Every structure is written in structure tokens, then in C-alpha cells.
Amino acid sequence: MNFKKYIHSLLAVAIALAGSSALSSCSEDLDYPPLGYPTSDLKANMTILELKDKYWQPNTDNYCTLVEQNELGEDIVISGRVIGNDITGNIYQQLIIQDETAAVTISVTKSDIYKSFPVGEEVFVKMTGLYVGKYANLFQIGAAGTRTDGSPTTNRMDEKTFDAHVERNGAPEPDKIHTFEFSIAQIQGMKNNVSDQQKYQSQLVEIKDVSFVGGGSETWATQGSSGDNRYLQSASGQQLLVRNSGKSNFCTEKLPAGTGTVVGVLQWFSNDWQFVFRTNADCYGFSAAPTEPEAPSDGLNETFTGGIPTSWTNEAVSGNAKWFYRDRDNNGSAEVTGYNKTPGANGFESWLISPAVDLDKVSKKQLSFDSMVGYSGSGTLEAYILTDVDPTKGTATKLNANNIPQANNSWSDWKNSTVDLSSFSGVVYVGFVYRAETAANYTTYRVDNVVVGEASSTPDVPDQPTGEAKFRLATSVTSGNQYVLVVDGQVGSCISESLSYGRLAMESVAITDNEFTTDMANAITITAVTGGYTLVDSFGRYLSMDSNPSHASTFQLYTSAEQGSMWSISVDAQGIVTIVNNLNSNCNVVRSGTFTNIAPSDIEKYTTFDRPVLYELVK
The missing domain is CATH 2.40.50 (OB fold (Dihydrolipoamide Acetyltransferase, E2P))
Incomplete structure (x- = not known):
């Protein structure tokens, strides 16, 4: 028994029995902590x-x-x-x-x-x-x-x-307690430094001037779940994963909107930092008032460069096939598909709606937009003029945009549609709606260059580079650049265009001074997005994974980014790249055992593997 603790306990009881006045008069003379607080005789001999x-x-x-x-x-x-x-x-x-x-x-x-x-x-x-x-x-x-x-x-x-x-x-x-102040960039910069990991793993940190991806709309986590990933984002677009439990007492509340300061514990999982909140009260300054609706514009000219603007309404009325940003051949557009999505009671009905436009102030009452379609299926795209930003309210008038291409198994060219709007007046919204009947609908539409006023021309879309190209050893990733993966002097080659899943077969290359040439068809475009990175092959397919255990050793090839399309990527000073799927952190892109391909593999189960080396296209 700890005699000192025992004596203190007895004294505490005696003081308590003596009454509050006695406690008040004697407490300053006693050489022990206040009533109810334990003490320890242990002395630290190691930090x-x-x-x-x-x-x-x-x-x-x-x-x-x-x-x-x-x-x-x-x-x-x-x-x-x-x-x-x-x-x-x-x-x-x-x-x-x-x-x-x-x-x-x-x-x-x-x-x-x-x-x-x-x-x-x-x-x-x-x-x-x-x-x-x-x-x-x-x-x-x-x-x-x-x-x-x-x-x-x-x-x-x-x-x-x-x-x-x-x-x-x-x-x-x-x-x-000491709280360390960092930016997201500083935290990410410590990722590959062992001394920083030792010092700052589990440390209490403060990050200023950040916002939540999905702030004001998404909840902290799905109630009852083991946890969900959310993301903090800096003004420059750098992100930090936030891990939230579905069993916390604030999981059903909305993430704070606006920009502010956060305090939390800097933890680690697998290959990356993750920020863990002690309480949602550790968010400060997120006091952005609700944004007032923008005044109707006197025209519209949207090229979707860099993303779908927040001023556009993205509404899935039936099903969960929302529109998303697509960057193909350095040309941004808005894309929608029913592939790998879940239909609602009325199949899919997905709207993309412009900000308000005052047709009485435009230079010309005319709508112009470009569209293209890929893959087969019964999905359709239609254009509307709406009197309300909510497509279920007001009046929706279908436009005679008869140059929208129809699905025909492969990708169409961009087609321009020009529609006369002289019969409309006042404040309106331009709406594009994707409709499809079944979950197995592969039809994929893209929309770009939406203009109300003077018509735009069809975009000049660069061709996908072909033939031999030079690649050089890379020790970091630049979003939007093209890369290849190499193991033991062999480059991973593109999966056949006719397949919907597969592995990267390996072809020998001659590497001299950290450079070599190979077919551009083998290039993979790595792009930083919300949630990590995407890997897109030369046919525009997302290298992805799904939750089916039997698919754990192959890439699933999707036409749009899904949950399993997000990867965490880090590269060391020798160019060795760690690519981890966000859906299953055990699955890394490696050459497993003595196999002759590069593909996802459960490295917890199959512990003999080689990580690839990253090479970047020399432009």
C-alpha cells in the first residue's frame, strides 16, 4: 500500500468531517493536494x-x-x-x-x-x-x-x-499543456522525416485558416460507423485527412462552414497523418454567415476550368449519380454517369443548374454549350430553362437542343448545341439533366463551355499523346502530370482498352542516367483531388478498387471517380513510391512476390513484395 496516499486519504476524510469552515481555515496549511486529488510517488527517469x-x-x-x-x-x-x-x-x-x-x-x-x-x-x-x-x-x-x-x-x-x-x-x-501551431503544408512536409514523426505523432496541434471539405453540408461521420474520413483544406488547396468516429456524440452534426482554426491530435495510420478531434468544440472562428444569393448575372460563360463552381447547383433528385469535375487531355468539363451508382425509385435524375441569369440584360438571348457522350446504355442528357434553382419547383421548359450526341458504345466527338432563348425573359436558370433507368447504365455525358449570350466555339481538345516518350526518375508528385511505374527495370504497361479490370503487365526498358523511353500509352495521370489522388490511364479510365475481396489483387477500371478511386501517394528520395488505396489501406500497388505484373496487393497478407519506382514524363 502507498502509505503516503493512505495518510492523505485519512486526512481528507477527517477534514471533510470537520465541516466546511474548518476546511476553509486549514487548507492553506496542509502539505498535500486539494481534497480528492491523488498523488504518485513515481519519478520520471525517461522522457x-x-x-x-x-x-x-x-x-x-x-x-x-x-x-x-x-x-x-x-x-x-x-x-x-x-x-x-x-x-x-x-x-x-x-x-x-x-x-x-x-x-x-x-x-x-x-x-x-x-x-x-x-x-x-x-x-x-x-x-x-x-x-x-x-x-x-x-x-x-x-x-x-x-x-x-x-x-x-x-x-x-x-x-x-x-x-x-x-x-x-x-x-x-x-x-x-502546449499546443504546436502548424500549417497543413508543414505537417505534410514532416511525413517522411523520422525525427518529426517521433516528436509529433500524437501531439496536440493547432492549424489556422483552414476549411472543411463539405463544410456546412456533410456530417462529421455516419452514425454507428467505425469511422469516416473527412478533410481539412488550406487556402492553397493542400489537404489533411481528418478521421472521425461514428460513435462520437457529435457525429451527426454538420461540419463547420467557412474558414477558421482547429485544434486536435495529430495521429498516424499506415502511411499518412490523420487529424483527430477531441471534441467538435475545438473548432474556432467558423462563423461565416450564410452566403447571400448572388445577384442575377447579365450573361454566362462557364468553361469548368479547375472544377464545377460552387455557384452551380448539383442535385441528384433520384439516385446518387451527382455531376463531378472531369479533366481529360487538359480540358475540364462537368461529367455524370450511372455506372457503379445506385438508382432511386425513378432511376437516375441528376441536375446541374447554373447561377441565375437575367435574360433581359444579356447581349443575345441564346444558349450555347458543348457535350459529348461515352459508352453504351439508355441514359439521356437534356437542357432546360428553369424559373427556380430547385428543379422540383417553378417551371421547367425543355429546350430543343437537338445536337446532343446519343450513346453508341464509344466516345463521341464534342458537339455544339445552340438554342434560341428569345421566347424567355426575366431571371432564369440553365439546367442540364441526366436521366437513366437502371444501375447498370454505362452512359456517361460531359458538358462544357456553357454560354448565355454570344455563342462560344467547340473547344480545341488536344489529342492524347502517342508514340515513344522520355520518362525521368521522380521523387515527388506534381498534380496533373503523367507517370509510369517501374520494378526491376520493367515498366508497367497499359491494360487493354477492352477490359474493365486487370493488372499492369511488365515490359523491359533500358534505363540510363535515371531516364528511359517507353510508349505514352503506358502513362498514368496522377491528379490531386479531395480525398487523395486519382490514377487515370491513357484511355481515361480510373485505376480503382472495390470492396469485393476477390478483386483485391486487380485494378477495377471506372469511367468516373468512385470511392475506391482515391489513393494516398508518397515518394521517397530514391523514387520508390507508396500507393495505398483509401478504401482498403492494406492494399498497396506493388509487384507481389515473383509475379510479372504491377497491381494492388494486400501487403498484410502477402508480405513479399516490391514497391515500384516512379518516373515522370519529360516535357
């Missing part, structure tokens, strides 16, 4: 950073190591103050502490940790007898665990072990 440095294995995602006594035969003890707990349920079965050197996560099977370990509470941890290591590359304190393939990892310790090794000391002092 958190020293602990991490001693037991850190830089090239291993999962491992565990038993902490023994130090060279003097003493138990190793660390200390810190609580910076994160389970008070809202967004942090689950973890206690996160910080000292003056670093921070660390303690993983424990225990509920309501926050009741005993509030933020600011000083904690001493007797490390001897506990395990440290990594789970999915996050360094933590816990218990020895085993993965499905039998290899070790660090799991949660049980509550009994936790209570025997972790002690509180005194009253919580949250003002002694």
Missing part, C-alpha cells in the same frame, strides 16, 4: 521522446517490444499531462499524454477514461512490464498483439494492467 527513440523501428509498420528495467536495474518511468481522452467518443480507448519533449498514445480496453483522466491531469506511467511498438505505424504503449498473419503488433492493454502501471498526480492543470 517520452527518449522512449520513442529507444524503441522506434523506422521500417516496420507493426511490432511490439517488452520494456524491461534500465541499465541500473530500475523501472523505467515516464510522465506527461493528458491532452486527449474519450470524453466525446471520437477518441476511442486511448489516453494521450504529452511531456516537454513529445507525446504518446496509451492504448487500453477501458471506458469513460476521461472521468479519471481529464485534460491537464499529470500522469506517471511505469513502463517496465508494458509493451511499446506500432499499430499501423502509430507508436503507442499497450500490450503484445498478433495480426491475422501471425506477426506481432501493439494492441490495447487490459484495464487491470493499466491501473497497475498508470498513476495520477494532483489536480489537472490544462494551462500547462
